[in-house]
Amino acid sequence: MASKQAVHMKHGQGETSYARNSSFQKAEQNRMKPLIEEVITDLCSSTSTLLHGKIVIADLGCSSGPNALALVSTAINAIHNHCLQLQQPPPEIFVLLNDLPDTDFNTVVKSLVTLRQSKNPVVVTGVAPGSFYERLFTSNSLHVVCASNSLQWLSKAPEDLTRNRIPAFDIDEHARREMLPMVREAYEKQFRKDFKLFLELRAKELVSGGRMVISLVGTRSDVIASKFSLFPGIVAQILSVMVAEGVIDKAKFDSFYVPLHGPSIEEVREIIKEEGSFFIKEMRVHDPTAEMNIALSSPSKFVNNLIALFEPIIVQHFGEVMDEFVRAAELHWSLDVDGSLREERREWSGEQEEIEVVAVKQEPEEIERRGLVGPEDFLDDFDAVAVAANIAERSLREEAERRCHDEELEDLILKQVVAANLAAKDNDDERRRIREEQREKFIDLVSSDED
Template identity: 55%
Template structure:
């Protein structure tokens, strides 16, 4: 299966659509607001006077969440310029997702957004279909990259699982526990490969000292009770129930893969540092229901590389069913 062409959230605005079932994802986006404001401030602090600014949301999906991050960024720019008596730059907003995303809804939202910003100066918008694990923009052209609940999605099902016919979820508890480390490790290896491609592509597209603010579902390395939880667990529980009742066949369940991975904050930091293009300015771990971890990770900041701000949502076992694993 070509995931780049076929993977998307439920389209439209009906009862089962993503647009009407993405409250958890929006909560995660809202936690990114302080980091987005911090990134905008950093752009003015570490770059020359900005006459134009290009902002992109990678994995925007559709519905009410599709413009949440870029609206926050544009508001932050307006506020910064007002507070510091700076001239407003020309702003370009670029929304990206896979080609089969419901861009019809996105286009309508972008049109309304443009009209709402007419009094603030030129704000142009565009949609950019394609995989963010590849190059999407020209070199040194983007100032601010945003992404929420999208990087959990892998570019493909790990080959190790398909070649060895190992299901992601086995109905037999004993077999599931026995195979689980192999499944998690296979997804982790694919995640490392994909995120490395993502970082390398963005490093080429960002202007010098450009900024990224990323948020994804994962686990906290400080919380050993939830390190074994993966985003795909929550989808397989009802699917396994359907198979046990004969609604779907057991063979169908065993051949069904959800290409997602929930990394730990430690795992995420190691991949970013190994790739080497970005310096981590701020990394925070949020519990989905209780707020921000009391001990945010703030590594040493160097100014020779673009900055990266990361907001990671983790879950405990008691909150597992409320975790969000869908792309925003």
């Protein structure tokens, strides 16, 4: 079983390093730029209290090399341009890059610090190592999450296969065809589980209204069940030749799984809806055939791309077999005299589909449940305590005002009573006065008659 830690790209700056074999990934990042710019404009224009004067941006699965900064640089520039245009004070920016702990962070860090700015606007940077299938950040602390070309990597080999010791790529072609539906289903299931977990974790970490811009290599819906994924298929073919040559052990080969799954756009949409924390703002697909063909256009490009992507997991599983792997890969290429393998590769790459999604973290259902919407509902959970304290203070003040109000009323009633008493007394006095007047001036005819 391929451990989680193995899934990192090849270190360094050498000819076969990921840093120098990632033009395909670069093209995809370029396509993500307008999406990121849109998301930034949305966030910065928002009159809500979303940003609090700072914006925290994380790139998950940044890898190392020249691509590592591409997405976050786009975001930083978009923020600056937006604020310049609207003559708005720019927020402080915190950029965080993530990848697995085995990533070559020494390289990442050296380029990352070039983004830092101590003043106007403040840009600070950090690295958050770890699997994005685990918690990476505190709750409600992120505004933008990007992930380019990384979510097709699973957290591990499909459990259904490892548990039942079913090889992903049976050397026997007949058995392989027979097992393919089950293998695909196991990969699909693992992807569903992993992607759902990814969404749950990010929903915790993003502020309400926070955005995700993700892209991943998927598979066209119409061909989804018929074939093996492109790269894992090629790697398995090459490794199977090495088994035939006795370079690697068949049992070892049978327990090797490339933790990659290219989902269909429907799978992705369905899982996002099912998980429920995000609504899909935009979803696009792109046909990467042209770029794939360039990446596979010469034997050296072909081999270098395979090494950059798969050396770490191959070495972890099989040990130091890379020299043999390279030789077998070159052979795989050169043996293709009639072009049938090239045709197969072409066909394969034509079935790939780059899926791009912009998703917004939804307001918690809480609001709907309570049936009450107040300003508090649009504040981050993060501020719950602050708001609570504030409300408590306001309540105290309201209480005091109410008490004061009551006292005023009581006072008024008292005055009224006094006034009424005085009025009654006046009335009595008046009557007494009239009676006395009566006594002085009049003779009571009736009464005296009656006497």
